[in-house]
Amino acid sequence: MSAGVEDRLRGALGAENVKTAPEDLSVYSFDAYSEGKLPTAVVIPCDTRQVSAIVKIAREFEEPIIARGAGTGLCGGAVSVEGGGIIVSFARMHRLLELDAANRRAHVQPGLVNLQLSTHVAGAKLFYAPDPASQRSSTIGGNIATNAGGPHCLSYGTTVNHVLGLEIVDERGDVFTTDVDDAGYDVTAALVGSEGTLGIVTSAWVRLLRLPEATRVWLAAFSDIESASETVSAIIGAGILPTALEMMDSVIVSAVEQAFHAGYPTDAAAVLLIENAGFEDEMDGCEAAMQTIATQHGALSWRSARTQAERDALLAGRKGAVGAIGRIAPNYYTQDVTVPRSALPKALRAVEAAARENDLVVGNVFHAGDGNLHPLLVYDKRDRRQVGAVLATGDAILRAAIDLGGTISGEHGIGYEKRDAMTRVYGTEDLAAMARVRDVFDPQRTRNPEKIFPSGTRCIELSVPA
Amino acid sequence: MTPQTAERAAPKSVEELCALLARCDREGTRVAVCGGETLRGMGFPPTGNELLVQTAALKGIVAYGPADLTVAVRGGTTLKTLASRLKRERQFLPLDAPKPGHATVGGTLAAGWLGPRRHRYGRPRDLLIGSTIVLADGTVARAGGMVVKNVAGYDMSRFYVGSFGTLGVLVQANFKTLPMPGAARAFLAPLPEGTRTRALAQLRALAVEPSVALWIDGFEKEISGDAGAEGRVFVLLEHTEALLERATRDLRSALGRAGVPETQIVDARARDMFDAILDAYVSTVADRSITYRIATMPDRLESCAIEARDVVRRFALDAGVIADVMNGDVIVRASRSDTRDLSLKLQVLDDALHQVEPRARVIAGDHPVRPALRVWGADPPAIERMRALKSAFDPHATLNPGRFISGI
Numbered sequence: 001m002s003a004g005v006e007d008r009l010r011g012a013l014g015a016e017n018v019k020t021a022p023e024d025l026s027v028y029s030f031d032a033y034s035e036g037k038l039p040t041a042v043v044i045p046c047d048t049r050q051v052s053a054i055v056k057i058a059r060e061f062e063e064p065i066i067a068r069g070a071g072t073g074l075c076g077g078a079v080s081v082e083g084g085g086i087i088v089s090f091a092r093m094h095r096l097l098e099l100d101a102a103n104r105r106a107h108v109q110p111g112l113v114n115l116q117l118s119t120h121v122a123g124a125k126l127f128y129a130p131d132p133a134s135q136r137s138s139t140i141g142g143n144i145a146t147n148a149g150g151p152h153c154l155s156y157g158t159t160v161n162h163v164l165g166l167e168i169v170d171e172r173g174d175v176f177t178t179d180v181d182d183a184g185y186d187v188t189a190a191l192v193g194s195e196g197t198l199g200i201v202t203s204a205w206v207r208l209l210r211l212p213e214a215t216r217v218w219l220a221a222f223s224d225i226e227s228a229s230e231t232v233s234a235i236i237g238a239g240i241l242p243t244a245l246e247m248m249d250s251v252i253v254s255a256v257e258q259a260f261h262a263g264y265p266t267d268a269a270a271v272l273l274i275e276n277a278g279f280e281d282e283m284d285g286c287e288a289a290m291q292t293i294a295t296q297h298g299a300l301s302w303r304s305a306r307t308q309a310e311r312d313a314l315l316a317g318r319k320g321a322v323g324a325i326g327r328i329a330p331n332y333y334t335q336d337v338t339v340p341r342s343a344l345p346k347a348l349r350a351v352e353a354a355a356r357e358n359d360l361v362v363g364n365v366f367h368a369g370d371g372n373l374h375p376l377l378v379y380d381k382r383d384r385r386q387v388g389a390v391l392a393t394g395d396a397i398l399r400a401a402i403d404l405g406g407t408i409s410g411e412h413g414i415g416y417e418k419r420d421a422m423t424r425v426y427g428t429e430d431l432a433a434m435a436r437v438r439d440v441f442d443p444q445r446t447r448n449p450e451k452i453f454p455s456g457t458r459c460i461e462l463s464v465p466a
Numbered sequence: 467m468t469p470q471t472a473e474r475a476a477p478k479s480v481e482e483l484c485a486l487l488a489r490c491d492r493e494g495t496r497v498a499v500c501g502g503e504t505l506r507g508m509g510f511p512p513t514g515n516e517l518l519v520q521t522a523a524l525k526g527i528v529a530y531g532p533a534d535l536t537v538a539v540r541g542g543t544t545l546k547t548l549a550s551r552l553k554r555e556r557q558f559l560p561l562d563a564p565k566p567g568h569a570t571v572g573g574t575l576a577a578g579w580l581g582p583r584r585h586r587y588g589r590p591r592d593l594l595i596g597s598t599i600v601l602a603d604g605t606v607a608r609a610g611g612m613v614v615k616n617v618a619g620y621d622m623s624r625f626y627v628g629s630f631g632t633l634g635v636l637v638q639a640n641f642k643t644l645p646m647p648g649a650a651r652a653f654l655a656p657l658p659e660g661t662r663t664r665a666l667a668q669l670r671a672l673a674v675e676p677s678v679a680l681w682i683d684g685f686e687k688e689i690s691g692d693a694g695a696e697g698r699v700f701v702l703l704e705h706t707e708a709l710l711e712r713a714t715r716d717l718r719s720a721l722g723r724a725g726v727p728e729t730q731i732v733d734a735r736a737r738d739m740f741d742a743i744l745d746a747y748v749s750t751v752a753d754r755s756i757t758y759r760i761a762t763m764p765d766r767l768e769s770c771a772i773e774a775r776d777v778v779r780r781f782a783l784d785a786g787v788i789a790d791v792m793n794g795d796v797i798v799r800a801s802r803s804d805t806r807d808l809s810l811k812l813q814v815l816d817d818a819l820h821q822v823e824p825r826a827r828v829i830a831g832d833h834p835v836r837p838a839l840r841v842w843g844a845d846p847p848a849i850e851r852m853r854a855l856k857s858a859f860d861p862h863a864t865l866n867p868g869r870f871i872s873g874i
Binding site: 100102103104146147149153157158160161170176177178179180181182183184185186187189190192193194198210213233236237238239240241278279281282284285286338339340341342367370371372405406407408409410411412413414418422425426427429430431432433434436437438439440441452 | 531532533534535536556557578588589591592599601605606607608609611612613614615616617618619620621622624625627628629633644645646673674675705706707708709711712761763764765794825827842843844845846847848849851852854855858859870871872874
């Protein structure tokens with residue numbers, strides 16, 4: 001049977017665009033969170049027509065379809081869980097199809113790398129706002145699947161706010177389009193963040209924003225993480241919404257300093273990185289208000305990045321923070337939860353307690369302004385005790401977030417990792433409503449199966465590529 | 467149009483609503499859902515055989531954390547009630563719907579209302595972070611929560627926005643609120659002959675973007691102030707005090723470059739004037755008017771607005787136009803108070819406006835001929851999936867039957 005699928009796929013795409021050798025497949029069996037099993041094939045289509053052909057062939061051979069961007073996901077969303085299935089890579093569908101600068105929008109293929117989109121449109125003085133930390137490698141298609149966030153979401157919103165319309169290949173291989181200005185149900189809103197379970201995005205119209213006239217970056221250092229998080233709550237509570245409001249604790253700060261020499265104070269227990277994009281006229285007032293709040297909450301120091309180079313260094317440190325953690329331990333696990341912003345201090349205490357109880361080192365680097373925590377649990381996967389401790393701590397953090405009125409994923413997604421935790425935030429009827437949507441678009445459950453919806457047991461191994 | 471004969475029910479609790487819907491669904495009683503009835507010119511009218519379910523009693527603020535900038539509110543709460551509460555904390559929620567004293571949160575979301583400040587603060591659906599909906603069979607489904615970033619499962623809350631009560635009844639909406647801008651200033655400038663094109667281009671190009679920039683032609687009764695030979699522009703600036711000064715200077719010189727001499731500042735009445743304009747979006751002329759919303763692209767805005775206006779005039783009807791420079795919307799109203807033959811013209815007008823833009827949809831005009839018009843515009847490409855979605859959520863077509871697109 002499977003030889004038949006391969007031949008048909010090769011016929012449709014050309015042999016070079018269909019991978020079936022185990023050593024090729026294994027590359028696609030990881031994301032940044034986990035290792036899945038080997039798919040039947042990995043296919044690399046060049047256009048919508050080929051995607052449609054793939055879906056039709058897969059349907060005939062009853063193979064599930066797993067759409068995959070750059071594989072930077074953090075929840076096992078783009079791997080084959082049970083083994084088998086066809087992974088669709090968008091590595092060849094990576095073009096900016098049209099830039100409509102007059103209307104500040106762009107038509108892009110799903111394989112276009114997030115940062116490249118902003119680079120392509122910078123000449124028109126525009127940019128694409130969602131900026132996940134993975135933006136140098138993650139793709140627009142993957143970002144759409146997970147409704148990706150990033151530091152700038154504090155003021156610009158997540159990916160869904162920036163998607164104007166989609167081209168979708170459905171479970172029969174038919175193509176349809178959505179547009180947020182169309183009459184009828186907001187199918188675009190349902191599809192963004194559906195992690196490839198409702199259809200395959202083959203192109204998207206996205207909203208672009210004007211490049212800001214002025215950008216400033218400030219850094220405040222604190223002697224404890226609580227004062228820093230209380231400062232965040234106070235800034236938000238005072239009605240100030242900067243473009244990004246990011247926090248790092250001492251574990252992260254020292255790792256970043258070792259890796260990038262970003263200029264972070266290594267003697268502080270917590271560092272707040274604040275970015276504001278807008279107009280020069282309002283920057284001084286904004287800075288004064290935030291500095292006052294930070295000082296009131298015991299800030300040790302307040303620094304303003306004066307040059308472009310200084311700003312870039314501070315921001316690059318934040319972007320590279322997760323990678324820098326590799327200097328501390330061979331492996332790490334990133335948790336992703338959101339709590340109401342005023343609950344940040346309590347949430348951080350809970351994270352600290354959970355890590356201590358399980359004898360783990362935890363680093364915190366997160367989107368404080370959104371209440372979106374990313375505790376990084378560092379460990380060595382060769383040590384079974386540590387692996388167990390990571391799972392237990394990760395779970396305790398989920399529980400704490402839920403108890404504080406938060407949720408189990410702020411921006412990474414549910415994927416395979418958190419599917420069983422869905423029942424902890426949603427009741428049967430809540431999940432049934434989602435399933436009604438799934439029934440319409442994927443009645444056979446062949447679009448990215450084993451993701452989002454709870455059931456089954458944990459069977460893929462927690463690991464991280466070196 | 468609200469049929470006088472319709473039987474009404476106003477459940478006092480979510481439980482009561484659940485029981486009522488479950489019974490209707492079981493017994494085959496069709497239900498029409500209504501909030502403040504401020505947007506009753508939208509969609510196809512109820513047939514009169516439905517039970518009219520009013521959400522007005524399901525009101526009140528459920529939870530408000532000013533420091534979190536989040537609020538949970540019941541569906542029947544009026545926009546004004548919510549706005550007053552938020553204002554005390556210097557926060558706001560820019561849903562920008564007409565008649566906020568009557569419009570309900572649930573109704574505004576269900577109707578998919580889109581206001582002029584969305585380019586800056588987001589669409590109503592993008593401010594929504596959670597919801598509770600009562601489905602046709604009386605079950606309650608929650609989605610999202612009280613956090614501003616949440617990707618746990620499908621974004622059902624956003625999906626329900628604009629579904630016109632055909633999937634369920636929104637009984638609670640959770641929003642992220644916004645801090646009120648430090649200062650606001652409104653401008654109304656009459657446009658002399660030959661200035662419109664340049665004025666609109668200048669507004670679109672402003673570096674410090676206004677919250678609202680509208681070209682208004684007609685609507686003299688609804689919106690006070692002088693109009694020039696080419697109508698007038700309304701601009702609302704909302705910024706910090708520091709930036710407002712620069713924004714004001716920039717705006718004045720931009721309009722000056724376009725040849726617009728007089729700019730009337732309506733500082734103190736900025737808010738009232740904006741409210742009057744929002745009301746004008748759906749204001750009617752007895753039963754002798756009809757208003758369409760045409761979504762276009764900003765670079766096509768002016769040509770689309772002029773084309774739509776000229777179509778209306780070709781039928782010897784009075785045209786009122788509000789063109790939204792920042793979002794690319796055209797609101798066009800056709801009216802004639804001194805004639806009885808409007809119904810005869812409306813169907814032909816409907817065809818002509820859909821020639822201008824197939825997605826033109828009716829937003830106001832409680833006219834008897836409405837059932838014969840394409841009130842939702844052309845069917846979207848995903849229509850078959852939408853029918854399937856309706857069947858999945860409301861298999862017996864209990865909720866708002868026939869009032870939405872293409873017979874849904």
